[in-house]
Amino acid sequence: MKFLIALLLGMVTGAALFGLAMIYNPFLADRGISPLAVSDAEVFTLNFSAVPSNAIVFTNDGNSVRKPQPSKVQQLWEAPIRKTHAMATIMRDARGNTAGIGVKLSSLSERTRLLQGDALVDSVWYVYLPARGSLFIRQSENYWTFLRDVGWPALRNGANNWKGKWNGDLTSGPGALGTAMVTGGSGTFRGLTMEGVESLSAEAYSADQGPISATGRLLIELPDSVIEAETASAAE
Amino acid sequence: MLKTFIVGIVLGLAGAAAGLYLYPVVDQHREASIVSVAPNGGNVESFHVNVPMDRIMVGAPGQKKPLPAGLDWPSDEVLQDVRVELFKIRNERDTVVGVASRTAAKDGSDDVIDWVLHLPARGSVYVNMRPEALQGGYRQGELRAGSREFAQLRGGMTERWIRSSSGEEDAPIGRIELVTAFVGVQEET
Numbered sequence: 316m317k318f319l320i321a322l323l324l325g326m327v328t329g330a331a332l333f334g335l336a337m338i339y340n341p342f343l344a345d346r347g348i349s350p351l352a353v354s355d356a357e358v359f360t361l362n363f364s365a366v367p368s369n370a371i372v373f374t375n376d377g378n379s380v381r382k383p384q385p386s387k388v389q390q391l392w393e394a395p396i397r398k399t400h401a402m403a404t405i406m407r408d409a410r411g412n413t414a415g416i417g418v419k420l421s422s423l424s425e426r427t428r429l430l431q432g433d434a435l436v437d438s439v440w441y442v443y444l445p446a447r448g449s450l451f452i453r454q455s456e457n458y459w460t461f462l463r464d465v466g467w468p469a470l471r472n473g474a475n476n477w478k479g480k481w482n483g484d485l486t487s488g489p490g491a492l493g494t495a496m497v498t499g500g501s502g503t504f505r506g507l508t509m510e511g512v513e514s515l516s517a518e519a520y521s522a523d524q525g526p527i528s529a530t531g532r533l534l535i536e537l538p539d540s541v542i543e544a545e546t547a548s549a550a551e
Numbered sequence: 552m553l554k555t556f557i558v559g560i561v562l563g564l565a566g567a568a569a570g571l572y573l574y575p576v577v578d579q580h581r582e583a584s585i586v587s588v589a590p591n592g593g594n595v596e597s598f599h600v601n602v603p604m605d606r607i608m609v610g611a612p613g614q615k616k617p618l619p620a621g622l623d624w625p626s627d628e629v630l631q632d633v634r635v636e637l638f639k640i641r642n643e644r645d646t647v648v649g650v651a652s653r654t655a656a657k658d659g660s661d662d663v664i665d666w667v668l669h670l671p672a673r674g675s676v677y678v679n680m681r682p683e684a685l686q687g688g689y690r691q692g693e694l695r696a697g698s699r700e701f702a703q704l705r706g707g708m709t710e711r712w713i714r715s716s717s718g719e720e721d722a723p724i725g726r727i728e729l730v731t732a733f734v735g736v737q738e739e740t
Contacts, residue, residue, distance in 0.1 A: 324559060325562070328556075328565040329561060330566065332560065332564060334567065387619045388619040391650065393639070395579070395582075395647060396639065396649060396671055399669070415629070416610075416654075430571050439667060443635075444630070445656065446658065448658070449665055449679075451696050453697075481570075498677065498696035501663045501679065506602055
């Protein structure tokens with residue numbers, strides 16, 4: 316009997332050690348600098364609040380850490396969409412002015428492989444910028460480093476929260492350099508194919524409520540033709 | 552006993568690794584697709600939105616009864632001509648299979664009507680509609696981009712409003728019918 320107990324205790328210890336090795340393995344999912352940050356091309360930035368209560372609408376299955384906003388919004392409880400989030404939010408330019416509206420539809424990805432440090436979400440953005448046009452962004456996001464650096468410390472903390480400064484890129488594909496694919500739909504973006512990156516800056520996170528203070532950012536690489544068209548339009 | 556404990560640790564490490572490798576962390580629920588082949592080629596699939604029950608959001612300026620209740624649509628001037636709606640979308644069996652957004656905006660002299668359909672187990676499509684309605688109340692659009700299953704496809708989609716003829720009290724007042732017709736893009740050799 317005592318051998319069985321020793322074996323079971325050993326197995327529990329082994330599983331716990333494996334979990335800790337996963338969390339503190341510095342080689343997992345450290346993707347370094349964003350390819351757009353070192354690109355010579357012109358990029359434009361759209362900022363949005365990553366706090367669900369600041370969104371125009373945020374909804375999910377209702378059982379997630381992040382609560383739907385407004386509280387009476389219809390929830391996504393049906394089996395095929397239970398692992399899906401939908402959000403509509405204001406997109407702001409680099410100066411903080413309203414630039415347009417963004418809709419993000421995202422679902423947990425079946426390609427998630429925690430052993431490889433891939434906590435993946437498949438998501439698309441639809442962004443409409445009045446007087447400029449519409450954009451469709453498709454991407455895979457990897458939340459592993461966010462969960463490791465923010466979510467896990469918040470869970471370990473006695474008050475279930477985390478405060479600090481975390482900056483990171485969430486986009487991990489489908490572009491070869493870990494970028495999102497951006498397609499222009501109308502206006503000056505019509506017919507264009509571009510690349511983009513979604514990043515997140517978090518200052519406060521609660522294991523019970525999700526992000527308390529966090530800003531998301533979409534960086535989109537602009538082709539020369541758009542810069543020329545917008546410069547000409549501004550000159551007129 | 553120490554040896555047994557160490558063997559337990561090794562088993563625990565191996566078991567956790569094997570479990571994580573073999574057990575799917577995310578397993579999306581799949582509904583069988585109902586696809587038919589069009590006579591001139593392409594796969595045709597029909598989706599619909601039951602109105603009002605499948606409406607998640609109707610975002611537009613100056614609404615007396617916003618949906619959902621408590622919605623605070625931004626008062627910024629740049630968004631005065633923008634209307635964004637979020638829906639659940641259903642397949643032909645009337646089962647919810649995804650979520651969708653429809654954006655309608657007036658941009659100078661141009662009207663913009665864009666749909667994004669997101670089917671979690673399959674991927675997403677972005678369709679740019681022609682603003683003018685055709686005979687029979689149809690509006691036609693072109694697939695601009697897709698993700699995953701839809702990434703290598705081209706084709707179009709129609710939207711049409713169909714008023715319900717049912718007299719039942721809890722029946723929808725109508726539905727938005729979306730019919731996609733996609734065909735694979737031939738890869739260049």
